[in-house]
Amino acid sequence: MAKSVKKAASGSADHSVACAVLSYLLVGIIWYFSDAAMKKNKFVQRHVRQGIVLLGLWIVVMILLGAIPFIGWVLIPVAEILFLILWVLAIIHAATGKDEAMPVLGSLAEKLNI
Numbered sequence: 522m523a524k525s526v527k528k529a530a531s532g533s534a535d536h537s538v539a540c541a542v543l544s545y546l547l548v549g550i551i552w553y554f555s556d557a558a559m560k561k562n563k564f565v566q567r568h569v570r571q572g573i574v575l576l577g578l579w580i581v582v583m584i585l586l587g588a589i590p591f592i593g594w595v596l597i598p599v600a601e602i603l604f605l606i607l608w609v610l611a612i613i614h615a616a617t618g619k620d621e622a623m624p625v626l627g628s629l630a631e632k633l634n635i
Contacts, residue, residue, distance in 0.1 A: 534618075541568035541615035545575065545608055564620045570630035571611060571623055578626070579604050 540559050543549030545568070553559045553569045560566070582600050586593040611623060622631065 537562045537565050538616065538618055540565045542612055544569040544572035545611050545615065547572075547576065564618075566635070567620060567622065567627075567630070568611070568615045570633045570635060571626050573633060573635075574626050574630045575604070575607060575611065578629075 537559070540549045540552050540556075540562075541564060543552060544565070549565075550569055550572055553565060559569075582604075583597065586597045586600060589596075607623070607626070611626075614621065614623070622628065
């Protein structure tokens with residue numbers, strides 16, 4: 522069962538959802554590391570970790586596929602579509618306030634110590 526972000530009267534829930542959504546666009550990662558309140562928020566922390574893992578995995582996969590002649594070059598568009606799907610799903614989860622780990626990225630992200 523997915524947990525949701527509880528609404529706070531001060532609007533901090535709105536800021537945490539915004540930071541979580543932006544963490545998949547790199548802006549939220551910068552926001553997270555520059556704002557002490559965001560570092561204490563477990564919801565934002567989960568999405569920032571997943572955003573870092575998604576970005577890092579995308580970079581590694583693109584470098585590896587780009588280094589493989591012909592077959593790798595053909596697989597790059599397929600990988601891009603898969604990463605786009607993961608990225609959109611992650612943003613939807615963050616925007617709706619779902620505090621749950623993504624299927625594969627979540628287990629990798631939990632190992633990050635940020």
